Amino acid sequence: QAQRISVPQLMASKGGRKLAALTSYSAPFARLLDDALDMILIGDSTAMVGYGMPDTLSITVEQMAAHAAAVVRATEHACVMVDMPFGSFQESPAQAFVNAARLLAVSGASGVKLEGGVAMADTTRFLVERGIPVLAHVGLMPQYVNTMGGFKAQGMTQEAAERIVRDAQAHEAAGAWGVVLEGIAEPLGRRITETLRIPTIGIGASPACDGQILVTEDILGLSGGRIPKFAKQFADVGAVIREAVRQYASEVQSGAFPGLEHCFGVKKPD
Ligand code: KIV
Numbered sequence: 352q353a354q355r356i357s358v359p360q361l362m363a364s365k366g367g368r369k370l371a372a373l374t375s376y377s378a379p380f381a382r383l384l385d386d387a388l389d390m391i392l393i394g395d396s397t398a399m400v401g402y403g404m405p406d407t408l409s410i411t412v413e414q415m416a417a418h419a420a421a422v423v424r425a426t427e428h429a430c431v432m433v434d435m436p437f438g439s440f441q442e443s444p445a446q447a448f449v450n451a452a453r454l455l456a457v458s459g460a461s462g463v464k465l466e467g468g469v470a471m472a473d474t475t476r477f478l479v480e481r482g483i484p485v486l487a488h489v490g491l492m493p494q495y496v497n498t499m500g501g502f503k504a505q506g507m508t509q510e511a512a513e514r515i516v517r518d519a520q521a522h523e524a525a526g527a528w529g530v531v532l533e534g535i536a537e538p539l540g541r542r543i544t545e546t547l548r549i550p551t552i553g554i555g556a557s558p559a560c561d562g563q564i565l566v567t568e569d570i571l572g573l574s575g576g577r578i579p580k581f582a583k584q585f586a587d588v589g590a591v592i593r594e595a596v597r598q599y600a601s602e603v604q605s606g607a608f609p610g611l612e613h614c615f616g617v618k619k620p621d
């Protein structure tokens with residue numbers, strides 16, 4: 352049996368083939384994504400995409416752990432990372448360790464992702480030195496929606512760009528295996544990718560990044576309306592589902608479904 356892709360293997364991809372990553376929150380999706388991808392993330396975006404919450408702040412460690420466990424059970428190839436939700440790691444490195452360990456113990460995922468700049472680098476070091484691989488997340492950090500005053504692209508001024516470079520470098524120095532760059536100016540994404548020795552995974556960053564990640568619902572036409580500028584819709588699965596459901600409802604309503612072939616204890620004609 353082939354081994355699941357490991358964190359060191361993802362790190363070794365730097366400068367080689369680009370890493371393809373997507374989010375997944377559930378077994379049926381994870382099963383469909385697994386073969387093609389290098390990495391699957393249980394994103395805290397499930398707060399918004401899966402639960403219809405206005406932002407990502409309210410999802411809990413237990414919810415994230417349950418989603419992650421479903422994804423790990425349904426996969427055997429892609430490396431699985433799980434987001435540390437808001438409030439589960441910012442208080443202290445020790446708090447972060449307890450919650451990261453719980454996420455990995457419940458789910459079997461291979462590491463965690465956490466949002467934060469220089470201030471969170473000590474936390475990254477604390478986790479990595481204790482056996483928990485960390486994927487850092489800088490630039491547009493949705494858990495900072497209230498300090499940002501909305502979801503907007505970051506690093507547009509020289510000063511802001513320099514700060515994001517320092518954020519990424521601090522996590523690299525702390526032992527992060529990679530950095531997600533979200534919603535930043537393209538030249539900045541390129542520059543950070545060229546500067547770091549660890550892989551960068553872009554979402555609204557730059558084609559130069561070492562890998563890309565998107566929210567699966569956005570690429571499949573399942574996010575119900577507007578998709579972000581950085582996403583691309585690769586299929587309209589939503590239309591397929593709507594048509595199948597319409598057909599099912601119409602067959603139930605007309606009595607065409609179920610037939611006797613779907614029933615138990617029906618005598619076969621000789
Ligand atoms: O929560 C999420 O889905 C993410 C990725 C899109 C990077 O953090």
Ligand code: NA
Nearest residue numbers: 394395396434
């Ligand atoms: Na996230």
